[in-house]
Amino acid sequence: MRIAMVSEHASPLATLGGADAGGQNVHVAALARHLGAAGHHVDVYTRRDDPDLPERVPLAPGVDVVHVTAGPARPLPKDDLLPFMDALGDGLARAWSDPRHRPDVAHAHFWMSGLAAVRARALTTGPRVPVVQTFHALGSVKRRHQGAADTSPPGRVELEAGLCHEVDVVVATCHDEVDELYRLGAPRGRLRVVPCGVDLDEFQPDDEPAAAPGDGRPPGRLRLLTVGRLVERKGVGTVVEALALLRSARHRGGPLDVELAVAGGPPATGLGTDPEVRRLRALADRLGVADRVRFLGAVGHDDVPPLLHAADVVVCAPWYEPFGIVPLEAAACGRPVVGSAVGGLLDTVVDGETGLLVRPRDAAALARAVQRLADPGLRARLGAGARTRAERLYGWPTVAARTADVYADLLRASRPAVVRPAPLTVGGPR
Known part of the structure; x- marks a missing residue:
């Protein structure tokens, strides 16, 4: 198949760690690479944000990134891109009018990409191009949890609801998203579930926990780790509050010794001026655990x-989470996760088998879960279960194959039926 992926703000070539560069970039890049490795050809269309970018950049065997001019050729926040989606759709239509680049199927990532893909389909002559939509995050969920702090363009929720009827298939990344899509009015027959994936070769168990850079952890101390963008909804403040509650916890007859490493946010040199880091540091200082919280700043993917590997427990405590890549990466490394029972974590963390789930924004429940995981035997059992489940369900070759199956089913369904003429009766009726 020739596949057109549309990812308007999340280029697979982007440097991770920026405000709008994260899990979606990783997802698009990995999915495209593995579809290419399976013999398909993938063009990933993204908005040009630098005038010097070439039109086409090879990403991997069978995969090219195509830069489409849509709006000013400079970085813009994704919430400012809606006025340029018509131009992106026009650019896609021009590319697809070339028989060499005409796709068999288009897969839009994020809602604005869907608007551009549907427009391009309408403007492209010839056989109809089926469109698959993955939202990655829904405006209705964001509005519910962020309220007035939601910076999405007006009308996002209504446009997403309309897309559910205009595209051919919506691929949800978890079952909680399916429920949200039903509430949005999505036709049930158009929904499929294919999760995000993880690189099982890059993320592997390490039986001997490594020392993190600059690690001076005292023997016997339990290390918690959070990884991700530092925004309030990620729930790092709840983890700090749980750490304070654990000061009085006991384990094996003695005090429970716990520390927290926080990876994410700006580079280490910019931590002092970051508003969220300052808020979290003030919270840790007020609760008396400032000496147990270490901010690492932005970290590279490698x-x-x-x-x-240097962590004992990975904590993912968001208020909400459309999917969440870190729980998968932790699972692949054989580390148990204490996670909020929200969104994608309801699929990726099996309570009592691969980790522990707690209510979001509940520091006391989070502290109790961490206290349970002070038991090294329980950590080892949950970590081993997490790796086994990651191998079975979440390796990228498996995810890419399931995605290709969605495309193939869609193409089979869209082909016109072959109508065979009735056999002639020689000599007429008898």
Whole structure:
């Protein structure tokens, strides 16, 4: 198949760690690479944000990134991109009018990409191009949890609801998202579930926990790790509050010794001026645990596996989470996760088998879960279960194959039926 992926703000070539560069970039890049490795050809269309970018950049065998001019050729926050989606759709239509680049199927990532893909389909002559939509995050969920702090363009929720009827298939990344899509009015027959994936070769168990860079952890101290963008909804403040509650916890007859490493946010040199870091530091100081919280700043993708190996427990405590890549990466490394029972974590963390789930924004429940995981035997059992489940369900070759199956089913359904003429009766009726 020739596949057009549309990812308007999340280029697979982007440097991770920016405000709008994260899990979606990783997802699009990995999915495209593995579809290419399976013999398909993938063009990933993204908005040009630098005038010097070439039109096409090879990403991997069978995969090109195509830069489409839509709005000013400079970085813009994704919430400012809606006025340029018509131009992106026009650019896609021009590309697809070339028989060499005409896709068999288009897969839009994020809602604005869907608007551009549907427009491009309408403007492209010839056989109809089926469109698959993955939202990655829904405006209705964001509005519910962020309220007035939601910076999405007006009308996002209504446009997403309309897309559910205009595209051919919506691929949800978890079952909680399916429920949200039903509430949005999505036709049930158009929904499929295919999760995000993880690189099982890059993220592997390490039986001997490594020391993280600059690690001076005292023997016997339990290390918690959070990884991700530092925004309030990620729930790091709840983890700090749980750490304070654990000061009086006991384990094996003595005090429970716990520390927290926080990876994410700006580079280490900019931590002092970051508003969220300052808020979290003030909270830790007020609760008397400032000496137990260490901010690492932004970390490169290659640095994540060693950080996971150096942790005893990975904590993911968001208020809400459309999917969440870190729980998968932790699972692949054989580390148990204490996670909020929200969104994608309801699929990726099996309570009591691969980790522990707690109510979001509940520091006391989070502290109790961490206290349980002070038991090294329980940690080892949950970590081993997490790796086994990651191998079975979440390796990228498996995820790419399931995605390709969605495309193939869609193409089979869209082909016109072959109508065979009735056989002639020689000599007429008898």
